[in-house]
Amino acid sequence: MLLELENVTISTFDQQRIIVNNVSFGVKEGSIHSIIGPNGSGKSTLAYAIMGLSNYKLASGKILFEGQDITNKTITERAQLGITLAWQEPARIEGLTVAKYISLGMKEKSSAKAKEALKTVNLEPERYYDRCIDDSLSGGERKRIELAAAIAMQPRLIILDEPDSGLDVIITEDFWNIFNKIKELNMTILLITHREDIGMVADYGTLLWRGEHLITDEFPKVMLQYCKKAGLKEYCKRALFKNGAKCFDDDYIDKIFAGVDL
Amino acid sequence: MTDSEYPGEILQSLEDYNIDIRDFLPGHGSGAKLLLNFNKISGIEQVKGIVLKGREIENGIVADVVIKKGTHHDEPIHLCFGVNKESGIQEIFPRIIAEDDTDVKIQAHCSFPNANGLIHKMFGHFYIGKNCNFTYSETHYHGENSGALVAPVAIMYVGENSTFENNFNLTKGTPGIVKIMIDIYAMRNSTIRSNIRAFGKSKKDSIRIRDSIFLEGENARSLIKMKAAARDGGEVLMYGVTEGNAPHCNGHVECNEIVLGKGSICRARPFIRATDPTSSISHEASLGRFPQKWLDELQAKGLTEAEATDILIEAMLRE
Numbered sequence: 001m002l003l004e005l006e007n008v009t010i011s012t013f014d015q016q017r018i019i020v021n022n023v024s025f026g027v028k029e030g031s032i033h034s035i036i037g038p039n040g041s042g043k044s045t046l047a048y049a050i051m052g053l054s055n056y057k058l059a060s061g062k063i064l065f066e067g068q069d070i071t072n073k074t075i076t077e078r079a080q081l082g083i084t085l086a087w088q089e090p091a092r093i094e095g096l097t098v099a100k101y102i103s104l105g106m107k108e109k110s111s112a113k114a115k116e117a118l119k120t121v122n123l124e125p126e127r128y129y130d131r132c133i134d135d136s137l138s139g140g141e142r143k144r145i146e147l148a149a150a151i152a153m154q155p156r157l158i159i160l161d162e163p164d165s166g167l168d169v170i171i172t173e174d175f176w177n178i179f180n181k182i183k184e185l186n187m188t189i190l191l192i193t194h195r196e197d198i199g200m201v202a203d204y205g206t207l208l209w210r211g212e213h214l215i216t217d218e219f220p221k222v223m224l225q226y227c228k229k230a231g232l233k234e235y236c237k238r239a240l241f242k243n244g245a246k247c248f249d250d251d252y253i254d255k256i257f258a259g260v261d262l
Numbered sequence: 263m264t265d266s267e268y269p270g271e272i273l274q275s276l277e278d279y280n281i282d283i284r285d286f287l288p289g290h291g292s293g294a295k296l297l298l299n300f301n302k303i304s305g306i307e308q309v310k311g312i313v314l315k316g317r318e319i320e321n322g323i324v325a326d327v328v329i330k331k332g333t334h335h336d337e338p339i340h341l342c343f344g345v346n347k348e349s350g351i352q353e354i355f356p357r358i359i360a361e362d363d364t365d366v367k368i369q370a371h372c373s374f375p376n377a378n379g380l381i382h383k384m385f386g387h388f389y390i391g392k393n394c395n396f397t398y399s400e401t402h403y404h405g406e407n408s409g410a411l412v413a414p415v416a417i418m419y420v421g422e423n424s425t426f427e428n429n430f431n432l433t434k435g436t437p438g439i440v441k442i443m444i445d446i447y448a449m450r451n452s453t454i455r456s457n458i459r460a461f462g463k464s465k466k467d468s469i470r471i472r473d474s475i476f477l478e479g480e481n482a483r484s485l486i487k488m489k490a491a492a493r494d495g496g497e498v499l500m501y502g503v504t505e506g507n508a509p510h511c512n513g514h515v516e517c518n519e520i521v522l523g524k525g526s527i528c529r530a531r532p533f534i535r536a537t538d539p540t541s542s543i544s545h546e547a548s549l550g551r552f553p554q555k556w557l558d559e560l561q562a563k564g565l566t567e568a569e570a571t572d573i574l575i576e577a578m579l580r581e
Contacts, residue, residue: 051562054554074561075558075561075562076561076567079561079563084563090559091555091559093556093574093577094577095579095580096580104560104563104564104565105563153563153564
């Protein structure tokens with residue numbers, strides 16, 4: 001496993017409320033692993049804790065990266081080990097060019113590699129490379145630049161925090177292609193999303209429900225449990241497709257929802 | 263005048279602001295130029311539609327820049343007021359007149375690389391006519407010894423339907439003691455943008471800037487953006503003033519200041535006043551450190567907090 005969480009519990013900053021409770025799962029190297037769950041289930045909190053943000057310390061448990069305990073490492077130390085995070089709503093820092101921003105995390109600064117990262121996220125370098133990160137960029141463009149900056153770092157693990165939020169459904173396929181390109185670059189993706197159409201690109205999944213870990217398995221199986229938990233049988237029959245084929249027969253879904261022990 | 267006659271040391275700091283030194287030297291480019299070496303005029307180069315004149319006085323010069331009606335020029339007018347001596351007094355009295363229907367830029371540079379007890383004063387008058395598009399950008403470099411006392415005052419009148427952009431940048435080197443007062447009067451349908459950037463880097467640096475815009479004409483609009491940082495005991499006071507004195511005028515003052523290291527002080531005093539019930543004037547200010555999320559974003563790319571802060575300061579103060 002590239003990343004392992006062992007009995008991770010995270011509480012609010014004032015320690016009055018538990019957000020993520022006793023969660024354990026692993027992320028295989030080279031995979032796309034999606035964490036799903038409804039709003040408020042603790043997905044982003046878990047992502048920030050893995051990245052090591054100062055306001056998201058573990059109340060208990062351990063985080064291991066390549067077998068090394070990184071629980072007490074800073075965000076900078078984790079990034080230098082090969083973990084990075086592409087933010088749900090990245091900041092617009094006026095005065096910083098796209099070129100500069102992308103190069104920040106690159107071990108060897110190279111404009112060719114920075115431009116290649118822009119191409120990976122389907123942005124034309126000639127239009128974007130010298131631009132400033134300001135209000136002239138749309139939310140979607142800003143997210144792609146964030147993703148390009150993460151890719152340019154060549155990390156071992158990229159955490160993508162709701163890369164689809166606020167974007168048109170029509171670009172879903174575009175994002176699938178981008179995720180697959182990242183995977184081909186030998187990077188592991190931990191994808192935080194609450195959209196099953198985005199998550200279906202994942203090899204594996206973890207379902208969080210009100211801060212509790214319900215299941216970690218192949219992604220369609222996790223999605224099936226998510227639908228069951230949410231009482232969405234018809235949706236499950238209609239929407240669970242992977243590579244153009246239905247993931248489960250309707251009879252199988254009926255049995256799962258009926259609670260039949262399979 | 264040849265290139266070698268003007269002290270290269272004075273112009274060197276332009277590179278820190280990503281401005282080509284050659285643009286300021288007569289014989290290069292197509293822009294008008296005026297160069298002052300302490301209290302002596304080193305060179306004047308005029309172009310069609312732009313009159314540049316200077317007269318030496320006891321401690322400096324009186325200079326006139328007149329942009330004739332209808333003149334449009336892409337290449338900026340370059341003004342350089344430099345002193346490479348350690349001490350002395352330099353006083354500048356510029357009168358800048360842009361006649362109606364003109365479109366020009368002025369790039370001014372005040373450079374005192376060896377300042378140690380040097381005094382630079384300016385008392386400038388700007389008159390921008392009707393239907394003009396005028397940009398005045400001024401960069402400063404006061405050496406590395408915090409040894410300058412710089413006190414410019416400018417009064418600017420912006421005519422009907424004109425756009426005026428004012429850029430002041432004091433982010434390289436050590437400022438010393440700086441006291442700046444700018445008053446801009448905006449007439450009907452005019453638009454003013456004023457961008458002020460300054461960086462105090464030691465306890466010998468004290469920067470006070472008052473940037474005032476008076477919206478005197480109907481539908482006049484303005485935006486003041488003041489950005490500053492104070493490090494290692496430096497002190498910065500940004501005083502952004504906007505008055506709405508005419509129907510449907512609209513103004514905003516924005517001030518962001520970053521405090522770094524013990525003993526540093528940043529202060530912001532937005533002062534807004536509306537005397538017309540249809541005017542709309544607002545302000546916002548933030549002081550202290552950068553938002554934690556910004557630091558987290560950069561640290562997630564492997565930067566330390568100090569490195570991330572430096573990058574953010576550089577970005578904030580970039581022109």
